[in-house]
Amino acid sequence: MIRAIASLCLAVMLAACGLQPIYSGGAQGQVAQGLAEVEVPAIEGQAGWLVRNALNDRLGQGGAAVNPRYRLDVVLDDELEGLGLLTDDTIGRERRTLRARYQLIDLASGTVMIDATAGSDAGIDVVSSEFATIAAEQTALENLSQEVASQIITRLTRTLRETP
Numbered sequence: 001m002i003r004a005i006a007s008l009c010l011a012v013m014l015a016a017c018g019l020q021p022i023y024s025g026g027a028q029g030q031v032a033q034g035l036a037e038v039e040v041p042a043i044e045g046q047a048g049w050l051v052r053n054a055l056n057d058r059l060g061q062g063g064a065a066v067n068p069r070y071r072l073d074v075v076l077d078d079e080l081e082g083l084g085l086l087t088d089d090t091i092g093r094e095r096r097t098l099r100a101r102y103q104l105i106d107l108a109s110g111t112v113m114i115d116a117t118a119g120s121d122a123g124i125d126v127v128s129s130e131f132a133t134i135a136a137e138q139t140a141l142e143n144l145s146q147e148v149a150s151q152i153i154t155r156l157t158r159t160l161r162e163t164p
Contacts, residue, residue, distance in 0.1 A: 037069035038071075040055050044075075045078065047145060051148055058150070072152070075102075081097075095122070096144060097121040102116060114156070124140055
């Protein structure tokens with residue numbers, strides 16, 4: 001009996017909190033339709049290629065939007081810097097930082113709907129094997145690209161949900 005009452009109270013509290021699912025309506029919902037209408041032009045460099053692919057994957061597109069309503073312009077800053085010095089004056093640790101400045105533009109009116117930044121960084125151990133260090137730098141770039149794309153998509157979904 002107590003569990004039933006607790007479950008009922010929890011359901012009432014959740015209904016009253018104002019939370020609504022972002023992707024309500026599934027593929028026909030407002031957010032999913034808005035995301036499908038976003039075109040992502042080519043982004044410069046290897047990091048740009050990785051971020052654009054991650055964005056298109058999350059937008060549900062294999063390529064360009066069929067009838068784009070929005071354009072997402074992205075400019076990346078990929079930086080790799082040495083941090084820790086060892087006793088023999090070699091670098092023992094690196095930090096890779098990937099930052100994105102992006103704008104969501106309504107193609108019909110030319111209005112900038114979003115002008116924001118996203119970014120993330122990762123630490124990399126520099127080891128005696130140059131191949132292992134290069135592989136770690138590449139893996140860090142791939143992971144950072146996914147993280148930055150996720151941050152951008154989260155912001156897009158919030159904006160498109162509020163857009164009539």
